[in-house]
Amino acid sequence: MNIIENKLSLHSSLLAKLSDYNILTKPVITLTVLISMLMGFLMASIVTMGFIDWVLMIHAIIGTYFIAAGTAAHNQFLERDLDGLMKRTKTRPLPTQRISAHEGKVFSVSLIIIGLGYLIWFTHPIAAAVSLSTTLIYLVLYTPMKQKTAFNIIIGAIPGGLPPVGGWAAVTGNINDPGMWILFAIVFFWQIPHVMAIAWVCKEDYSEAGFKMLPKGDHNGQKTSIYALFCIIILFAVNYSLYALGLAHTLFLISSISIGLFFLFFGLYFIQARSYKRARALMYASIAYLPLIWLALSIDILIN
Numbered sequence: 393m394n395i396i397e398n399k400l401s402l403h404s405s406l407l408a409k410l411s412d413y414n415i416l417t418k419p420v421i422t423l424t425v426l427i428s429m430l431m432g433f434l435m436a437s438i439v440t441m442g443f444i445d446w447v448l449m450i451h452a453i454i455g456t457y458f459i460a461a462g463t464a465a466h467n468q469f470l471e472r473d474l475d476g477l478m479k480r481t482k483t484r485p486l487p488t489q490r491i492s493a494h495e496g497k498v499f500s501v502s503l504i505i506i507g508l509g510y511l512i513w514f515t516h517p518i519a520a521a522v523s524l525s526t527t528l529i530y531l532v533l534y535t536p537m538k539q540k541t542a543f544n545i546i547i548g549a550i551p552g553g554l555p556p557v558g559g560w561a562a563v564t565g566n567i568n569d570p571g572m573w574i575l576f577a578i579v580f581f582w583q584i585p586h587v588m589a590i591a592w593v594c595k596e597d598y599s600e601a602g603f604k605m606l607p608k609g610d611h612n613g614q615k616t617s618i619y620a621l622f623c624i625i626i627l628f629a630v631n632y633s634l635y636a637l638g639l640a641h642t643l644f645l646i647s648s649i650s651i652g653l654f655f656l657f658f659g660l661y662f663i664q665a666r667s668y669k670r671a672r673a674l675m676y677a678s679i680a681y682l683p684l685i686w687l688a689l690s691i692d693i694l695i696n
Contacts, residue, residue, distance in 0.1 A: 412485035416468055416496060417461035417503075424682070425460040425555045426453060431686050432559030432575050438693050439571060439639060440564055448515060452562040455511035456523060456555070462503025463527045469496040470535050478597040511562070519562035526551040526558070538603045545587050553580035571639045577630045582682050585620035585659065589675035592616055593668060613666025620674065621659040628652050631685070640689060641696045647688035655681045 433452055437444045468475065468486055476487035485491040491499075504527060511520035530551040537544040556575035561567055591598060592613060631648035634640040658677035662670045 409491075412490050413465075413499060415485055416465040416491065416499065418464035418468070421464055422457065422460045426456055427683070427686060428555040428575075428579055429453075429456045429559035429562075431689065432556030432572055433562055434559075434690060435556075435571055435575065435639065435693060436560040436563035436569070440569070445563070448562065451510070451514035452519065452559060455507050455515060455520070456558065457507070458503050458510060459507025459523045459527060460555075462500045462505075462507060463530055465496065465500035465503060466531055467535055469493065469500055470531065472496070474539075474602065477600055477602075478594075480594060480597055515562040516565045518565050518567060519558050522554055522558035522561050522567065526554040529554075540604060542604050544604070545584055545591075548587065549580045549583040552583040553577065555579070570637060571634070574630060574633050574637075574639070578627065578685065579682070581623045581626045581630060582678065582685075584623040585655075585674065586678035586682075588616050588620045589662070589671050589678055592666070592671035593675055613662075613671075617659075617663035617666055621656075621663050624652070624655050624659040627655070634689070640692050643696070644688050644692035647692070648685060651681060651684045651688065654684075 429452065430449070433449055434444065437449075468484060472484075472486035472493060475481035475484050481487065486493060486496050508520055508524055511523055529547070534544055534548040534551065537547055553576040556579065557567060557572045560569060560572035560575070628649065631652065632645065635642075635645040655677055658670075658674045662674045664670075
C-alpha cells in the first residue's frame with residue numbers, strides 16, 4: 393500500500409512541477425503570440441504564393457512557441473522579486489520558490505535557444521532574427537524600463553507587434569513587404585489601450601511593486617483615457633490600409649469597422665468617467681478586439 397501511495401505522490405508532484413513550468417511560459421500570452429504570427433504567415437502565403445505550405449507552418453509554430461514561451465519565462469525570472477510584491481502575481485512559481493531562480497533561468501534560456509535554432513534550421517534565418525529581436529526588446533529594454541518610465545508601454549508594444557512580421561518572414565524570407573508592417577501596426581496600436589486598461593485596473597498593485605505604468609501620476613486618468621482613445625481611432629485607418637492596398641476585401645473592411653466601433657464605444661465609455669469599472673470594461677473589450685480582427689481577416693483572405 394505504501395508503494396502505491398508513494399507512486400501516486402510522486403505522480404502528483406511531477407504533475408504539479410510540470411504545471412508550474414507551464415505557468416512560467418504564460419500560456420495565454422504565448423498563444424496570443426502564436427495566433428499573431430500565424431496571421432502574418434497566412435497572409436504572406438496567400439498574397440505572395442497563393443497557397444499555404446502546411447509543413448513550414450508547423451515548423452513556424454513550433455519554433456515560435458519555444459522562443460515565445462522562453463521569453464515569457466525569462467521575464468518572470470527577471471521580475472520574480474517584484475512579482476512577489478503584487479497580489480495578482482505573488483503566487484507564481486518563482487516568488488513562492490516552487491521553482492528555484494536557477495531552474496527558471498536555465499529553463500527560460502534553454503527554450504529561447506531551442507526556438508531560435510529551430511527557426512533558423514526549419515524556416516528562415518530572417519524569421520529567427522525577427523523573433524530574437526522580439527525577445528531582446530522585451531527583455532533588455534521593456535522589462536527594466538517598466539521601473540523607470542511610463543513610456544515603457546510604447547516600447548512594449550514593439551515586441552508585441554513583431555510576431556506577424558516573423559510569420560510573414562518565415563514565408564518570404566524578407567521584411568520589406570508593406571503588409572507585414574500593417575499587421576505589426578494593428579497589434580502595436582491595439583496593445584497600447586489594452587495594456588493601459590490593465591494598468592489602470594491593477595494600478596495599486598503596480599505602484600506597490602514600483603512599476604511606472606501610465607496611470608502612475610495620472611490620478612484622474614485623463615492622459616490614460618486620451619492616449620487609449622487615440623490608438624483606438626488610429627486602428628480604423630490601419631485596418632483600412634489593408635483594404636486600400638488590396639490585401640483585404642470588402643468583408644474585412646465592413647467587419648473591421650464594426651469591431652472598431654465596438655472597441656471605440658468602450659474607449660469613449662472610459663474617457664467619460666475614469667473608474668475601475670469602466671477601465672475593466674475597456675480591458676475586456678480590448679481582449680475581444682484582436683481575436684475578432686484576426687478572425688475577420690482570416691475569413692476574408694481565405695474565401696476571396
